[in-house]
Amino acid sequence: MDQHAPTTSPLDRAAxxxxxxxxxxxxxxDRVAAAARDMAARFRHGGRLLTFGSAADAGHVxxxxxxxxxxxxxxxxxxxxxxxxxxxxxxxTGGAGSPAARLRLxxxxxxxxxxxxxxxxxxxxxxxxxxxRELGLLTVALTAGGGMxxxxxxxxxxxxxxxxxxxxxxxxxxxxxxxxxxxxxxxETPGTDPPTPPGQPACRTDDTCLTCxxxxxxxxxxxxxxxxxxxxxxxxxxxxxxxxxxxxxxxVEAQVGDMVLVHAKEAIAVLGGDTR
Amino acid sequence: xxxxxxxxxxxxxxxxxxxxxxxxAAKATESLHLRLRxxxxxxxxxxxxAGALSSAFRAGGTLFAFGNGGSSxxxxxxxxxxxxxxPGGLPAISLTGDAALLTAxxxxxxxxxxxxxQLAAxxxxxxxxxxxxxxxxSANxxxxxxEARRRGMVTVGFAGSGGGRMAxxxxxxxxxxxxxxxxxxxxxxxxxxxxxLWQLVQxxxxxx
Numbered sequence: 001m002d003q004h005a006p007t008t009s010p011l012d013r014a015a016x017x018x019x020x021x022x023x024x025x026x027x028x029x030d031r032v033a034a035a036a037r038d039m040a041a042r043f044r045h046g047g048r049l050l051t052f053g054s055a056a057d058a059g060h061v062x063x064x065x066x067x068x069x070x071x072x073x074x075x076x077x078x079x080x081x082x083x084x085x086x087x088x089x090x091x092x093t094g095g096a097g098s099p100a101a102r103l104r105l106x107x108x109x110x111x112x113x114x115x116x117x118x119x120x121x122x123x124x125x126x127x128x129x130x131x132x133r134e135l136g137l138l139t140v141a142l143t144a145g146g147g148m149x150x151x152x153x154x155x156x157x158x159x160x161x162x163x164x165x166x167x168x169x170x171x172x173x174x175x176x177x178x179x180x181x182x183x184x185x186x187x188e189t190p191g192t193d194p195p196t197p198p199g200q201p202a203c204r205t206d207d208t209c210l211t212c213x214x215x216x217x218x219x220x221x222x223x224x225x226x227x228x229x230x231x232x233x234x235x236x237x238x239x240x241x242x243x244x245x246x247x248x249x250x251x252v253e254a255q256v257g258d259m260v261l262v263h264a265k266e267a268i269a270v271l272g273g274d275t276r
Numbered sequence: 277x278x279x280x281x282x283x284x285x286x287x288x289x290x291x292x293x294x295x296x297x298x299x300x301a302a303k304a305t306e307s308l309h310l311r312l313r314x315x316x317x318x319x320x321x322x323x324x325x326a327g328a329l330s331s332a333f334r335a336g337g338t339l340f341a342f343g344n345g346g347s348s349x350x351x352x353x354x355x356x357x358x359x360x361x362x363p364g365g366l367p368a369i370s371l372t373g374d375a376a377l378l379t380a381x382x383x384x385x386x387x388x389x390x391x392x393x394q395l396a397a398x399x400x401x402x403x404x405x406x407x408x409x410x411x412x413x414s415a416n417x418x419x420x421x422x423e424a425r426r427r428g429m430v431t432v433g434f435a436g437s438g439g440g441r442m443a444x445x446x447x448x449x450x451x452x453x454x455x456x457x458x459x460x461x462x463x464x465x466x467x468x469x470x471x472x473l474w475q476l477v478q479x480x481x482x483x484x
Contacts, residue, residue, distance in 0.1 A: 010475060011323070027301070054353075056349040173463065177463070178300055
């Protein structure tokens with residue numbers, strides 16, 4: 001190492017370049033918490049997290065939420081739109097496999113879209129964010145600094161204070177780890193749910209939504225509705241006390257009177273017919 | 277169970293926005309400090325590792341990166357960074373991206389062999405194996421490193437807390453142990469280490 005100019009060593013420069021963006025993230029803690037609070041509200045109402053942008057980080061976020069590193073944390077539904085290269089590169093798709101197209105196919109109004117943009121946002125990522133906003137998803141964008149977030153339109157824009165894509169990525173990784181942790185904190189803490197956003201179906205009027213929980217609960221089909229939906233009476237034993245909810249029966253062959261197992265508003269198994 | 281992470285939540289008091297913000301800021305600051313400490317304490321080792329990688333690349337070597345879960349995505353990013361960024365791309369491959377291979381090996385043999393088997397098929401002496409783990413104890417990662425050494429590869433290992441068996445068994449020529457008990461903080465610091473390692477390789481002087 002050059003003894004005459006120790007402050008210009010690559011390692012010193014690497015440390016110096018990370019100090020301001022690292023401190024800025026701490027300063028942005030309230031903004032990170034606000035995004036996590038809104039994400040928790042979506043999860044509580046059965047929403048899922050769809051990620052795109054940097055493929056590696058989109059995949060990391062998806063595994064972070066669906067398979068928590070801390071034992072005992074519930075799995076939250078998340079998937080990466082950037083993960084499957086097949087439909088994106090297939091010659092017959094004519095762009096139908098792009099993240100924006102996949103989001104239009106897979107996204108539901110109550111979901112969350114998260115863009116991870118370590119550099120200047122590419123048109124594809126901006127298209128995907130736009131599609132998410134049009135569908136009514138909560139949009140969260142992790143962007144780089146240096147004016148690179150100017151074109152990004154999202155409910156929560158969390159900008160790393162560095163124009164260096166590597167340093168921005170490092171800040172993003174800390175940011176999404178914090179978002180994961182805070183989403184659980186808000187989910188587990190009653191009274192932190194913001195009001196239901198306009199256009200989003202409220203599950204129930206009180207604070208809990210039984211079928212949005214991690215465990216599946218039994219319910220009895222009382223009415224079949226168009227679009228493979230059904231009205232189901234929650235089993236009294238699960239705490240539902242006969243309350244009814246609209247659920248999807250798209251995955252099962254269920255009739256009126258059947259007991260079904262319901263997870264996140266989706267009947268996942270038929271337990272049997274009416275035996276009473 | 278949020279007790280250990282957010283003690284104020286178990287006090288029975290209502291959570292306030294200020295408390296969440298304070299705790300979040302503390303974790304962001306902890307992440308920064310760990311990154312700066314890594315660059316200070318492990319800096320000379322990173323420089324030495326960059327020299328070895330630079331020589332290996334110059335001799336025609338290829339880098340193979342691997343890990344599980346979040347570390348698999350870091351392996352993916354490392355391969356992308358070395359091969360597609362900078363003035364001249366360097367040959368780098370992630371062993372975590374091929375679902376056909378991974379599922380075939382895991383289904384037909386055992387998940388422990390998913391990286392070792394790929395290295396046995398693809399790697400040559402003088403290539404580089406880069407193993408990413410937060411525990412230092414993942415069986416498939418350790419087997420990958422053992423296979424790499426058997427084949428005369430340059431071995432680079434990333435681990436956390438005490439370094440686990442990766443450290444105990446000295447399975448990596450260049451071992452970087454991040455001193456933190458948190459999987460998240462370890463991953464964050466490892467990302468910085470990988471990024472800086474790439475930068476140092478880019479700047480490494482030409483071999484005489």
